[in-house]
Amino acid sequence: MKKESLRKAYGQALVELGASNPDIVALEADLGKSTMSYLFKQAYPERFFEMGIAEQNMTSTAAGLALAGKIPFVSTFAVFASGRAYDQIRCSIAIAKANVKICGSSCGLSDFGDGKTHQSVEDANIIRSIPNMTVLNPVDAVETKQMVEAMVRYKGPVYIRINRNELPVITPEDQKFQIGKMYSVHDGKDAVIFATGAMVHNSISAAQELMQEGISVEVINVSTLKPLSKEELMRFARDKQAIVTAEEANRIGGMGDTIASLLFNDIRVPMEHVAIDDQFGTSAYTYEDLLTCYKLTKEDIAKAVKTALKHA
Amino acid sequence: MVDDALVKKLERITLQLRYDVVQMIGVGKAGHLGGSSSLAELMAVLYFYVMKIDSSNPTAAWRDYLLLSKGHAALIQYAALCELGFFPRSELHRVKSLEGLLQGHPDLSIPGIEAVTGSLGQGLSISLGIALACRLDQKKNHIYVVMGDGEQSEGQLWEAAMAASNFKVDNLTAFLDWNKVQATGATKDIFSVPDLGRKWASFGWEVFESPGHDIRSIIETIEKAKAVKGKPSIVILDTVKGKGFSFAEHNAAFHNGIMDQATYEQALKELDQKKRELNA
Incomplete structure (x- = not known):
């Protein structure tokens, strides 16, 4: 690509x-x-x-x-x-x-x-x-x-x-971007990944690999981090057995926390968060090395999906 | 030449502003009497003589701007805006209340207020932005900003000082309320920032000084400062914190002090005495 x-x-x-x-x-x-x-x-x-x-x-x-x-x-x-x-x-x-x-x-x-x-x-x-x-x-x-x-x-x-x-590049040139809207970038029915930024790409890769194993995962590009609307989340989370969030940010006070609190009363399905575990960064030769080090790879996301589905 | 009638008129307005501030603070409530009254003459001169503004059209495209970087002196600005008709007098009596318009520090919800200030050190930067925007649009608006002397320890002010001289901004005039007292004591004891005139000059500003409670001198100095081209100018006003109130002058306790009934009455009595002198 x-x-x-x-x-x-x-x-x-x-x-x-x-x-x-x-x-x-x-x-x-x-x-x-x-x-x-x-x-x-x-x-x-x-x-x-x-x-x-x-x-x-x-x-x-x-x-x-x-x-x-x-x-x-x-x-x-x-x-x-x-x-x-x-x-x-x-x-x-x-x-x-x-x-x-x-x-x-x-x-x-x-x-x-x-x-x-x-x-x-x-x-x-x-x-x-x-x-x-x-x-x-x-x-x-x-x-x-x-x-x-x-x-x-x-x-x-x-x-x-x-x-x-x-x-x-995954966004269609003719997409009408609206602040607050979420975009489905990979179809699936078992679980949904709400991902943001670079993590959307790793989430798509994870979904593609999971498909080989018979697990169908929808990936949502949460490109507006605020406002995060419950209605938008519900559109994609309503019929899923498990939810995963993926962000390249500290998990404390991150997108995952907010999504969990917004959905908690309406959707009680297992949820896993892929995020930076309350640590600062560090120097590395490549971006990919860092994503691996901080457990933000497609493998980490796929694992999170499986863990969530296991508890479903 | 500044004529005597103008000076007299502005002295009366200054007195009224001090009355307003005392009444806004009232009895038993904390209020920034010290840093408000050190600015009374400047507010009278700017709002009632120098600035082009219209209370019926607070955001007129041609207006001059006045920002209080030392936002805690909001009471004196509210008094001036109220006397000019920007909002009704009833608002002065419910300042800082949940129902009222007037916030503890300047807020954009208030007609005549141009920026959110109160977190010290930011007002000069905001003023610089307004000045740059007006210059880009080739507009003639002039921007005035008032800083405190305690505020001079904020690093951002000096970033802004460098930026304003880098951009050769001359539609901006800053004032430094050199009242020599900050929240917890004398500035020389708390955190000394000496040689302010030389500091500002070395940062590329044209520096003027004036007694801060002498209306004629303030007017003449502003005229000189505004005539400077190709660089920003600053007027250092030699003021007295708590000016006009014997119990508050030079007294850090009235930076944000509380007046009891006796002190409140004394404040009004001292203003009444000043009024008799002006009418004599």
């Missing part, structure tokens, strides 16, 4: 949308070559603000730009966007409902070489807990582009997680 860069898709989408929307501006903290916001800088230098390595000021400055009518896209690594500038997101942006779009790039373990300080196991968990925030986690380059378009249409603060590595 063809792999494409989500980062590049993000930068290109900004450039495309910037052509027809003069209110779009971009802010960077000296990582533009990684986040790909430099593409916007090349296209519209007057609308690009290099804020230096000062994420807190960058984040509050974006709030000011939004309060005066602009649509600012703030880009930096997920770990800095969510951690270094947490209170700036909370006060300057979220309480104010400022129309700021935050790109947490190199999310999860995807910046495999740089290790603990640069990998974010908790960015989505943190941002999801802030009222007024919307959180997106695209599965591939095509969905990334669709999401950036949706972010511009939506009035309010949005956080988008972007994987550093190229990922297989």
Whole structure:
């Protein structure tokens, strides 16, 4: 399957949308070559603000730009966007409902070489807990582009997680992405996997292998991490014997926790969570090495499905 | 030249703002009297003379902006906005209540408030964003932001200071309420940030100083600051925390203190005395 860069898709989408929307501006903290916001800088230098390595000021400055009518896209690594500038997101942006779009790039373990300080196991968990925030986690380059378009249409603060590595393209070009909607990406009837980001791909691989063993598993791309709607979850969970969640994030306060709490009263079927087990990342030669180390592979997901079904 | 009638008018407004603040705090409830009253003259000058604003159209595209980065002084801003008609007087009497409009710190739900502030250190950055947006749109709005001196220990302020000078922003004027007292004591004892003028100058700002309770001087200094082109400007106002109230002046206890009945009456008595002097 063809792999494409989500980062590049993000930068290109900004450039495309910037052509027809003069209110779009971009802010960077000296990582533009990684986040790909430099593409916007090349296209519209007057609308690009290099804020230096000062994420807190960058984040509050974006709030000011939004309060005066602009649509600012703030880009930096997920770990800095969510951690270094947490209170700036909370006060300057979220309480104010400022129309700021935050790109947490190199999310999860995807910046495999740089290790603990640069990998974010908790960015989505943190941002999801802030009222007024919307959180997106695209599965591939095509969905990334669709999401950036949706972010511009939506009035309010949005956080988008972007994987550093190229990922297989599974989203149809003509998908009409809507914030809050979930997308079925592999059919099945016995169990359902609610997966997000890169874990969707591993979940599809797991479902394909399980099919060989006669186990039929539906895979859902949960690309909106907030709002997570019970109705959407119920659409896919209602007729299944087991549920698995898969995310490249700390299990504490993660998507799995939330899905479990949303479904608990209505669907009492066994549930397994595939997530990072309350640990920081570490350096590795490859992204795949890390996914193996943190038990986020297709094998881990397949095992979780079997465990859940065994208890069904 | 600033004419005497204007100064007199703004002095009367300043007095009214202090009355409003005392009445908002009332008896037995905590309120930021100290840092509100150190700003009374500046609020009167900005809101009632310098700024272009319209209470019947609080978000007019042409308006000037005023942000309190030291959001805990919200009471003095609420007093000014109320006197200008941004919201009814009844709101002042239920400030910080569950039913009221006026939050403990500035909130965007309040007409005339331009940003959410209160977590210190963020207001200058937000102001910078507004200034950059106005410049992109080639609009003439001017942005004013007020910081505290205790707040100067927030690192984000200095990030914003560097950014504003990097971007050569000159539609932004900052004020530093140099009242020398913060929540738990004198700034020199709690966390000294000396040589503020030289610090701001070395960060690329044009620095002005003015007595902070002298209306004529404040007006003249703002005019000079606004005339600076190609760089941001800051006015350091030499103020007294708790100004106008003998029991609160220079007194950290009234950063967010509680007035008992006797203290409350004394506050009103001192304002009445000031009123008689102004009318004499």
